[in-house]
Amino acid sequence: xxxxxxxxxxxxxxxQQVKTKSFIISTIVIAIIxxxxxxxxxxxxxxxxxxxxxxAERAARGEETFxxxxxxxxxxxxxxxxxxxxAGAANLKVQNITADEAAAKIGEIADTKERVIVSVITFEDGxxxxxxxxxxxxxxxxxxxxxxxxxxxxxxxKVQYLMSLGVPEDQVKTAMSDVSARLSCAxxxxxxxxxxxxxxxxxxxxxxxxxxxxxxxxxxVAQSVAIEKSSRMIEYLLTSIKPFAIxxxxxxxxxxVSLLQFFIIGFGGAAGFIISLPFGIISKxxxxxxxxxxxxxxxxxAVGIVNDLGNAFSGVNASVIIxxxxxxxxxxxxxxxxxxxxxxxxxxxEDLSSAIQPLSIIGVLxxxxxxxxxxTGEDNMMTVLARYIPISSPFIIPADYLLGRIGIVETIVSIxxxxxxxxxVMMLVAKVYEAIILHTGNRLKLGDxxxxxx
Amino acid sequence: MSLVVEHLSxxxxxxxxxxxLSFTINEPGVFAFLGTxxxxxxxxxxxxxxxxxxxxxxxxxxxxxxxIMKERVGYLSEERGLYPKYNILEQMYYFASxxxxxxxxxxxxxxxxxxxxKIEEYxxxxxxxxxxxxxxxxxxxxxxxxxxxxxxxxxxxxxxDPVNADLFKSIIREERDNGKYIIMSSHQMxxxxxxxxxLVLLHHGKVVLQGNLNEIKRAxxxxxxxxxxxxxxxxIAAACGMTLVEETPNGxxxxxxxxxxxxxxxxxxxxxxxxxxxxxLREPSLHELFVEKCGGDVNEN
Numbered sequence: 001x002x003x004x005x006x007x008x009x010x011x012x013x014x015x016q017q018v019k020t021k022s023f024i025i026s027t028i029v030i031a032i033i034x035x036x037x038x039x040x041x042x043x044x045x046x047x048x049x050x051x052x053x054x055x056a057e058r059a060a061r062g063e064e065t066f067x068x069x070x071x072x073x074x075x076x077x078x079x080x081x082x083x084x085x086x087a088g089a090a091n092l093k094v095q096n097i098t099a100d101e102a103a104a105k106i107g108e109i110a111d112t113k114e115r116v117i118v119s120v121i122t123f124e125d126g127x128x129x130x131x132x133x134x135x136x137x138x139x140x141x142x143x144x145x146x147x148x149x150x151x152x153x154x155x156x157x158k159v160q161y162l163m164s165l166g167v168p169e170d171q172v173k174t175a176m177s178d179v180s181a182r183l184s185c186a187x188x189x190x191x192x193x194x195x196x197x198x199x200x201x202x203x204x205x206x207x208x209x210x211x212x213x214x215x216x217x218x219x220x221v222a223q224s225v226a227i228e229k230s231s232r233m234i235e236y237l238l239t240s241i242k243p244f245a246i247x248x249x250x251x252x253x254x255x256x257v258s259l260l261q262f263f264i265i266g267f268g269g270a271a272g273f274i275i276s277l278p279f280g281i282i283s284k285x286x287x288x289x290x291x292x293x294x295x296x297x298x299x300x301x302a303v304g305i306v307n308d309l310g311n312a313f314s315g316v317n318a319s320v321i322i323x324x325x326x327x328x329x330x331x332x333x334x335x336x337x338x339x340x341x342x343x344x345x346x347x348x349x350e351d352l353s354s355a356i357q358p359l360s361i362i363g364v365l366x367x368x369x370x371x372x373x374x375x376t377g378e379d380n381m382m383t384v385l386a387r388y389i390p391i392s393s394p395f396i397i398p399a400d401y402l403l404g405r406i407g408i409v410e411t412i413v414s415i416x417x418x419x420x421x422x423x424x425v426m427m428l429v430a431k432v433y434e435a436i437i438l439h440t441g442n443r444l445k446l447g448d449x450x451x452x453x454x
Numbered sequence: 455m456s457l458v459v460e461h462l463s464x465x466x467x468x469x470x471x472x473x474x475l476s477f478t479i480n481e482p483g484v485f486a487f488l489g490t491x492x493x494x495x496x497x498x499x500x501x502x503x504x505x506x507x508x509x510x511x512x513x514x515x516x517x518x519x520x521x522i523m524k525e526r527v528g529y530l531s532e533e534r535g536l537y538p539k540y541n542i543l544e545q546m547y548y549f550a551s552x553x554x555x556x557x558x559x560x561x562x563x564x565x566x567x568x569x570x571x572k573i574e575e576y577x578x579x580x581x582x583x584x585x586x587x588x589x590x591x592x593x594x595x596x597x598x599x600x601x602x603x604x605x606x607x608x609x610x611x612x613x614x615d616p617v618n619a620d621l622f623k624s625i626i627r628e629e630r631d632n633g634k635y636i637i638m639s640s641h642q643m644x645x646x647x648x649x650x651x652x653l654v655l656l657h658h659g660k661v662v663l664q665g666n667l668n669e670i671k672r673a674x675x676x677x678x679x680x681x682x683x684x685x686x687x688x689x690i691a692a693a694c695g696m697t698l699v700e701e702t703p704n705g706x707x708x709x710x711x712x713x714x715x716x717x718x719x720x721x722x723x724x725x726x727x728x729x730x731x732x733x734x735l736r737e738p739s740l741h742e743l744f745v746e747k748c749g750g751d752v753n754e755n
Contacts, residue, residue: 012548233536
């Protein structure tokens, strides 16, 4: 049996690797950083978006207050407009003034602590104009609030004008409401801004993470093989175990170590998120949504963002996790198998970096093949190729499947291609590794390795 | 039980590394496997162990092809190594596990061997923290860990100080007395003569000397003579047909044509009143046989 003893190699390699200081420290540090990021990602928006949430909630309840105390209106239109509704909606005092008073008031509020708006409403050439000035100087007044009040006045003018023409109130409401205009491509789901952003960011981040894990641990396989060879350990091992069993045990052990680290870091992120829940934006938004019920409006942007985020990740289910793990494992076997050969081609540790260089180039090429198409977010020939080429598919498939860019059939085909590539790599490893593992001397090039394995 | 190696051959490209190597070890003991550097010893050992594919030849143990996956074989390679960063004890358990020895059985064996080799205190250290000699002891312990019936020791004493060399020798003796089949390669001919009865000597991949060491020496006869005296005796030696090999402070060394000629020379010297300090007629040493078969004349240009 060529693989007899692989379990012992696996067990030893796995336990020794997880006991190394570098593994323990890097895992703990990265897990803490990821936990912090997850915590802050949920918690920080409560600081930045809290105002928006509160405002949206007050607006929905009709309890919104503005940083304006008094609204002076100079109505030059000749129409008898009333602005009591503005006073009610914005909780402020409304006072009608003349043109002279308005001019004087505007002069006064240029440098004042009073929180005041002066609005002059005119009608020229069949159009209404609302020209408002707000307090300058040290007045604690929000420009955003002033803009909101200005819009309320403008809408009030429009509504009252229509009503003065005898248009019934319900028809005025219809006329005043925004016309919802949407444009989308037939056969494609319309995505919100946040979802579009996530569709670009998630695959990019996923490609980077998968590349880092697969590649760094593949290099550890090469290093481990080279250490055994350069320290002459391999001679001893080969008295009890076949070379193929050694490389299989080593590759699988490193694969499990990297998965373990990946999951520990993932759990760190999940823990950080769970800890943040009582204080985080998601729970606050949810609380608000449940308390407001039908009063929650489309205008509540903060809530919308949270909902979009939630929707974007709602696709993470068991099948996505399985695809992710399969892609990772198959991608790892491919690169680690080749890395093992690179490690076996050297007799001295100092030759290892040059031996790994060709594999690094292949890996980086595969990564960019997977990464660049994500920037456009559109399917093109490059994206399709990247999904079925074994050097790039492990980095692209999980995110594409998560985001629904590819279906289960395409995913399975891609995984089968990866599997076939792994079988070929492992057959190559079995043949070449045995032939070169006892070679000492100069670093072997690919041609030498193939020649020796004949 | 016997270990039979028959017609082993190996070529690397056009270069013949080993050509038609055959030998048999019929009973427990230490078998000498000798050769110059690059003679093909390590290649032969690797072929015997099945690490390297043979171009031709067979290796049988008890009449069956030797399978090191089934038969426990202890091996101390010439180019030794341990995992530099890993704990010694954990490495020993790993070596035991790949030999099919369970931890509970390995523990007493490790304890015994480490105690015997006086390295108990290094168990929990990393290999890189140990001296070369102590690493060598750990490696010998690893080779003997599975209580192997066949032991292959490639240059076991190289690099050891005299105290540790004696310790290694005592362990090799102990293994021999326990009925082990030991193949030992060494460049220390005195050690080989101390342990081995049978030998094979390789030169450029070919067997140039083989058989029982005592029989080989006996067949050659007493042909080496060392003489030291208080007066010159070169003319007597020449007259008796002696060939001068070298002159040292310990005396003059000759190759003798026959034991009778040596006796004649002794008589002549006594008759001429020469006071003889040393007159030593002996069989060739293994060192001399080795140099004769493999070295040619080192003084030749």
